[in-house]
Amino acid sequence: MKTRIFSLAGIAVLLALCIAAPQMLDAYSLGVALQLLSWIALTQSWVTFSGLTGYVSLGHAVFYGLGAYVMALLWQSAPLWEILLGSGFAGALLALVIGYPALRVSGPYFVILTLGLSEFFKYIVIAVEAGLESSGRLIFGAPDPETLYYIMLLLAVVATLLTWGLARSRWGAGLRAIREDETAAETLGVPVTFLKIAAFVISAFIPGVVGAVWVLRTTYFEPMQLFSPTTSFTIVTMAIIGGSDRAPGPIFGAAFIVLLSELLWARAPHVYLVILGVLLVSFVLFVPKGISGQLAWLMRRRRA
Amino acid sequence: MSFLRVENLTRRFGGIVALHDVSFSMEKGEILGLMGANGAGKTTLFSLIAGNLPPSSGHILLEDEKIDGRGPHRVNRLGVARTFQIVRPFATMSVLDNVMVGALYGRSRTLSQPKAREKCRAILDEVGLADRADLPAAALTLAGRKRLEVARALATEPRLLLLDEVLAGLNASEANDALDLIRHLRDSRMLSIIVIEHVMKALMRLSHRILVLHDGRKIMEGAPAEVANDPRVIKAYLGETRDA
Numbered sequence: 001m002k003t004r005i006f007s008l009a010g011i012a013v014l015l016a017l018c019i020a021a022p023q024m025l026d027a028y029s030l031g032v033a034l035q036l037l038s039w040i041a042l043t044q045s046w047v048t049f050s051g052l053t054g055y056v057s058l059g060h061a062v063f064y065g066l067g068a069y070v071m072a073l074l075w076q077s078a079p080l081w082e083i084l085l086g087s088g089f090a091g092a093l094l095a096l097v098i099g100y101p102a103l104r105v106s107g108p109y110f111v112i113l114t115l116g117l118s119e120f121f122k123y124i125v126i127a128v129e130a131g132l133e134s135s136g137r138l139i140f141g142a143p144d145p146e147t148l149y150y151i152m153l154l155l156a157v158v159a160t161l162l163t164w165g166l167a168r169s170r171w172g173a174g175l176r177a178i179r180e181d182e183t184a185a186e187t188l189g190v191p192v193t194f195l196k197i198a199a200f201v202i203s204a205f206i207p208g209v210v211g212a213v214w215v216l217r218t219t220y221f222e223p224m225q226l227f228s229p230t231t232s233f234t235i236v237t238m239a240i241i242g243g244s245d246r247a248p249g250p251i252f253g254a255a256f257i258v259l260l261s262e263l264l265w266a267r268a269p270h271v272y273l274v275i276l277g278v279l280l281v282s283f284v285l286f287v288p289k290g291i292s293g294q295l296a297w298l299m300r301r302r303r304a
Numbered sequence: 305m306s307f308l309r310v311e312n313l314t315r316r317f318g319g320i321v322a323l324h325d326v327s328f329s330m331e332k333g334e335i336l337g338l339m340g341a342n343g344a345g346k347t348t349l350f351s352l353i354a355g356n357l358p359p360s361s362g363h364i365l366l367e368d369e370k371i372d373g374r375g376p377h378r379v380n381r382l383g384v385a386r387t388f389q390i391v392r393p394f395a396t397m398s399v400l401d402n403v404m405v406g407a408l409y410g411r412s413r414t415l416s417q418p419k420a421r422e423k424c425r426a427i428l429d430e431v432g433l434a435d436r437a438d439l440p441a442a443a444l445t446l447a448g449r450k451r452l453e454v455a456r457a458l459a460t461e462p463r464l465l466l467l468d469e470v471l472a473g474l475n476a477s478e479a480n481d482a483l484d485l486i487r488h489l490r491d492s493r494m495l496s497i498i499v500i501e502h503v504m505k506a507l508m509r510l511s512h513r514i515l516v517l518h519d520g521r522k523i524m525e526g527a528p529a530e531v532a533n534d535p536r537v538i539k540a541y542l543g544e545t546r547d548a
Binding site: 170173174176177180181183184185186187188189190191192 | 354356375376377380381385386388392393394395396397401404405406408409410411413415417456457459460
C-alpha cells in the first residue's frame with residue numbers, strides 16, 4: 001500500500017514536470033524532451049504487442065514512416081487532429097493487412113519477415129515518390145514545438161496507459177500465454193490468431209501518430225530517413241534495456257538511451273554505438289527483465 | 305444418444321497412418337481408459353478430439369454436435385479440455401496465472417478477474433498446489449507440473465477431460481493420490497474422462513471401460529478384466545508366443 005502511494009505520487013510529480021517542461025526548458029532541451037516522449041510512445045506501443053506476445057517485430061518503423069507519409073501528403077488539406085488520427089488508422093490498417101499472413105510464422109521467421117516487409121514498403125514509397133517526381137516533401141506552417149510537445153506527451157501517456165491496462169487485462173493474460181506456449185494457450189480456449197492480430201493492430205496505431213507528429217517537427221519528409229530500420233532497432237533496444245513486460249519498462253529504456261546518446265554523441269561519437277552494443281548484449285545476458293524488472297525484483301526483496 | 309461419438313477417424317502423416325478407421329463412443333460420467341504401446345496412436349487421438357489436429361477423414365461428435373475441424377480454442381469452448389503428456393507450463397507465469405488463462409478463456413469464460421482468481425485458487429486447492437500458487441510455474445517439480453496441467457484444464461470447466469499420462473514419472477504414493485484425484489473430479493463434476501496411461505494396474509482400477517489401440521487401429525474395447533485376458537491384447541503387448 002505504501003509503495004503504491006509512493007508510485008502514484010511519483011507519477012503525479014513526473015506528469016506535472018512534463019506539463020511544465022516547455023515553460024522551463026530552452027529550445028534545445030525541449031527538442032530532447034520531445035524526442036524522449038516520442039521514443040517512450042514508440043517503445044510502449046511495441047511492448048503492447050512484442051513484449052507481451054514474444055513475437056519480436058523489427059518492422060515498427062513501417063507504421064511510423066507510413067504515419068509520417070500520410071501527414072506529409074495531407075498536411076493543410078484537413079484539420080491537424082483529423083490527419084493525426086488518419087495516420088494512426090493508416091498504421092493500424094497496414095498492420096491488419098500484414099498481420100494476417102505474417103503472424104502465421106513465429107520465432108526468427110517472424111522477425112525477418114517484419115524487417116523484410118518494412119524494407120519492402122519503404123522502397124514502394126520511394127518508387128511512388130520517384131514516380132511522382134517528388135524528392136522529399138517540405139512541410140510549411142507546421143505547429144510550434146510547444147504544441148507538438150503536448151501532442152507527443154499525450155501520445156506517450158496514452159501509450160503507457162495502454163500497455164499498463166493491457167498487461168493487467170484478460171487479453172494480457174491471453175497474450176502472455178501465447179508468448180509462453182502458443183499450443184497450450186489455444187488448447188485452453190485462447191483465440192490465438194484473433195488476439196495476436198488485435199494486439200498487432202493496436203500496437204501499430206501509436207507509431208502511425210508519432211510518425212505524423214515527428215514529420216511536423218522535422219518539417220521534411222524523406223522516405224529513406226522516416227522508414228529507416230534504425231527506428232525499429234532502437235525501439236527493440238529500448239524495450240530490452242528497460243524491460244518489456246510492464247509499463248515502466250519503456251520509460252526507463254527510452255530515458256536511458258536518450259540520455260546516453262545526449263551525453264555521448266557530442267563527446268565521443270565513435271564509441272557511442274560500441275557502448276550501445278555492449279550494453280544491449282549485457283542486458284540480454286545478465287538483466288533479461290530489463291531495468292524495470294530488476295527494480296521490481298529489488299523492491300520485492302527489500303519488502304520480504 | 306452417446307455423449308461422445310468418434311466415427312471412422314483416420315489421420316495420416318504423409319505416408320504414415322497414425323490412426324486408422326477408429327470408432328467408439330462413451331457416455332456422460334464414464335472413465336474410458338486408452339491403452340496401447342508407444343506409437344499406437346493414443347496421443348494422436350487426443351490431438352484430434354481436442355482439435356489440435358484436423359482428421360484426415362471421419363468425424364467427432366460431442367452430444368451430436370460435430371467438433372472436428374474447428375480448431376482447439378473453439379473445441380475447448382464447447383467443453384473439451386486436454387492435458388499434454390510432455391507438459392507445457394507457461395513457465396515464467398505464476399502457477400495461479402497459468403490456471404487463470406483456462407478460467408478466463410475456456411468454456412467457463414469467467415470474464416471477471418477477481419472471480420476467476422477465486423475459482424482458480426479453489427481448483428489449485430483441489431489438486432494440491434495451493435501452497436505453490438504464487439511461484440513461477442518453472443519452479444514446479446514434474447509431479448507439480450502434471451497437476452498444473454490438470455488444474456488448467458479444469459479451470460476451463462470441461463465436460464470431457466482428456467488426461468495424457470498424468471501419472472508418468474510419479475512415485476507410488478503420488479500416483480495413488482492422483483488416482484483419487486481423478487475419481488474425485490469425475491464424481492464432483494460428472495465429468496467424462498479419457499485416460500491414457502502406461503501404468504496398467506492404475507488404468508485397470510480407474511477405468512470403467514478400456515479401449516486398446518495397436519498400430520493405429522482399435523483392436524478391442526471392453527471391461528478392464530476382459531481386456532487384460534484378451535489374447536489379441538496380450539499378443540500386441542507381449543508379442544507372439546512360440547507355441548501359439
